[in-house]
Amino acid sequence: MFAIEVAGLTKIYGKGETMVTAISDATFQVKPGELVAILGPSGSGKTTLLTSIGLINEPTRGKVVIDGTVVADEGWRPGLDLKRIRREKLGFIFQAHNLIPFLTAMENVMVALEINHLPRSEARERAEELLTTLNLGHRLNNYPSALSGGEAQRVAIARALANRPKVILADEPTAALDTGNGKNVMTLLKKLAVENHSAILVVTHDHRMVEGFDRIFHVSDGRIAGEKNNLEVTGNHELG
Incomplete structure (x- = not known):
């Protein structure tokens, strides 16, 4: 069974002359244990795709299945508790770590x-176990302001993993x-995908940053232009 299934996912904003198609007919699957990238320039629709899969942004058309549960089929499935599904099946990691500044590293994970x-x-x-696994055992009682950028992002990863999400x-x-810390985070995500048998989708x-990914999809102007292997992407700097 796939952890993520997307079929014909389309998201349209506005109507008439103001209509914009952010994502058009996206179709792909991600297996448990896979680390998959959605790669593309700013404004290509990557974040819209991610938030539609993450039950935040309702698709206009298409189907989304998370861990065997159909969550969207021409719009959200009626009667589903989307908040509960987000809490139980999904973990989110963002560009900004979004840690709560007046809570310690451990308390930030405990909240989830x-x-x-x-x-x-x-x-x-559970929070102490996760943070220790991520080499932050010495930072349990530190506040976000005392953490480096890489450390804060690892706390955010621990928070995302806290409830053992499938996705x-x-x-x-x-x-x-910076490049070094960025590559360390991606290496860590690959390790966690395998160890926790979670599907991890990164835009x-x-x-x-995609060296070592299992699969890479290139998005351009709201469309998935095709799947590329790692060598094709890391050896070609066309995306800049």
Whole structure:
């Protein structure tokens, strides 16, 4: 079974002369354990695609299936608790780490667990385990202002993993990092995809960050222009 299935996904904004097609007829699948990139320049529709899969932006047409649950079929499926599905099946990583500034690293991860009604003692144990695994055991009680950019992004990754989601969606997760830290984050995501058997879908404009990805899709003007292998992308700098 696929963790993500997208068929004919289309998102249109506006009507008449103001109508804009942000994504047109996107179709692809991602298996559990795969790290897949959606690669394309700014304004190509990458984020719209990600937020439609992430149950934030309702598709105009097409079908979206998350971990076997049909969530959209010509619009959201009636009667579904989209918030619950987001909490239980999806993890999000963004360009900005979006950590809560007055909470420690551990508390930032615990929040995601407590929202899902995990007892505080168990949430603390899970948060400490995750942060230690991500080499942040010495930063548990530090506030975001005391963390480096790479450390803050790893806390954000721990938060995304907290509820053991089947799908992790990452929107330009390395854009605020230097090249070295960016590549470290992508290597970490690959490791986590395999170890947790999660499907990880990353949108990025930077071809340098997709080394080691299982599959890479190129988006141009709202359309998936085709799948490329890693060598074709990292050896060709046409995307700049």
